[in-house]
Amino acid sequence: MEQMIERYEELYQDMATSKDVSKMHVFGAVGKWMFCKLAETNPRAAQMALDKLEAIHWNNYLSDAEAKEICATLVNQDGTTGCKWGKEAFLQAIEKQGEETEKKPYFNENALWVTANMIYSDHAKSIAEDMDAQSVAAVPAEKMAYSCYRKAVEKLCDRDRKHFIRQYFAEELE
Secondary structure, three states: OHHHHHHHHHHHHHHHHOOOHHHHHHHHHHHHHHHHHHHHHOHHHHHHHHHHHHHHOOOEOOOHHHHHHHHHHOEOOOOOEOOOOOHHHHHHHHHHOOOOOOEOOOEOHHHHHHHHHHHHHHHHHHHHHHOOOOOHHHOOHHHHHHHHHHHHHHHHOOOOOOOHHHHHOOOOOO
16 A cells, blocks of 8 residues: 555656646546545545645635534633634624624635634633733623634734644644
8 A cells, every 4th residue: 555655646746746737637537536436435535635625725724524623622721622612603703893704715714713712722811911801701702702813814814824724733634
């Protein structure tokens, strides 16, 4: 099996570095054939592959399943686990502020939701301090959510690290 994977990598590199467009067409046709076979035999794996291909249209894209899986792994500063805000509640709060929850090509709503929760998980105490609050609990929920939203948008639109979300959560997405 290792030899097959190595040979595949060699052929991929040949195609990727070639200026011969016909090599891309051959590789694409084989990729389509492989995807159809995978979809027939393992629809879950095919959906996972399709979700990873969304990077063609999005810098930061997560499927619903990926976002929920990542959310479950967050360990907040107060020792709790999971996302601070549920997806629908968070998105509604942001829309209520007149803000966008998706911004092509930068992020889809799942990437935004997870990143805002990651920021809360990692930085809630310092955000509260920056707001001159005595504790995280002293910050109104809407204000904390909006602050995390703004930081998430900046992170997801950062030109230095276009594909932030999949790199940051690589272990969770394997």
